Amino acid sequence: MxxxxxxxxxxxxxxxxxxxxxxxxxxxxxxxxxxxxxxxHPGGALGVPVTPEGKLVLVNQYRFAVEGRLLEFPAGTVEVNEDPAMTIKREIEEETGYRAHRWRKLGQFPLAPGYSDEYIYAFLAQDLEKLEKPPQQDEDEDIEVVVLSPPELEEIILTSDRVDAKSVTSFFLARPFLLEFS
Structure with a gap:
């Protein structure tokens, strides 16, 4: 070494x-x-939410740095002394209005190691329940909830630049668990 x-x-x-x-x-x-x-950066937690029908729940979010909207899985910054699993449970409810009852850790990966120490902690969120109250988005978020099938999302990934890197990576980490719905 x-x-x-x-x-x-x-x-x-x-x-x-x-x-x-x-x-x-x-x-x-x-x-x-x-x-x-x-x-x-303290790190981020991301969830790949899957409905009982096998659909994926994403957010279409305005991102200032790219001057446009990106399709992303719900995610959020890990707070000081917070477990990433708790971060993503909160973020999914706030951003999408769903609650997951079954969780699986998909892994963790550096987001942009050429200039940042941020790691993303990715989780599969299953057995979703739609909450009665609408999502409680943060003031600085402009989010629209989008529901797609895995093949629909894969087509968007392969033919556009509308999906961010952490969501592309997490989609492919989750893919083996999504095959039962194909």
């Missing part, structure tokens, strides 16, 4: 409510020094 880079300094440039931005001065094992920027 190669030697790790030596950290020479660290500067916090921005401290936000959901993430921090820092610049680290490193010396690589080959002696080269340079600056590496990093977004420090």
């Amino acid at each position: 190669k030697e790790k880079p030596q950290q020479l300094s660290q500067r916090l440039f921005f401290q936000g409510r959901k993430f921090n931005f820092e610049v680290n001065r490193l010396r690589l094992p080959n002696g080269v020094e340079g600056d590496w920027e990093c977004i420090r």
Whole structure:
């Protein structure tokens, strides 16, 4: 295993409510020094909600950074000292108006390791129950709930750029469990 880079300094440039931005001065094992920027993020939890009929519940959400709407599975930032399983249970109810009664951990993966330490914790949410009250979306969210079959979502993934990377990855992690509905 190669030697790790030596950290020479660290500067916090921005401290936000959901993430921090820092610049680290490193010396690589080959002696080269340079600056590496990093977004420090507490992580996110994502759910792949499946109705009893095998349909997938997603959100069509406006995302400022891409200046448009993306089709995504419900997700949210993991709060300090919060278990990602609790994060996604809350987020699914708030964003979609459904509650899941059966859960399966699908795995975890780094979202964008070239510039962020964020990990996504993905879960399969089954045995959905539609709640009587409408979704309680956060003030800063512009969300529309969308229900699709797995083949419909796969077609959108393969033919457009409307689905975000964490949802594409989680769809393929969940796919073996969705085959019973195909």
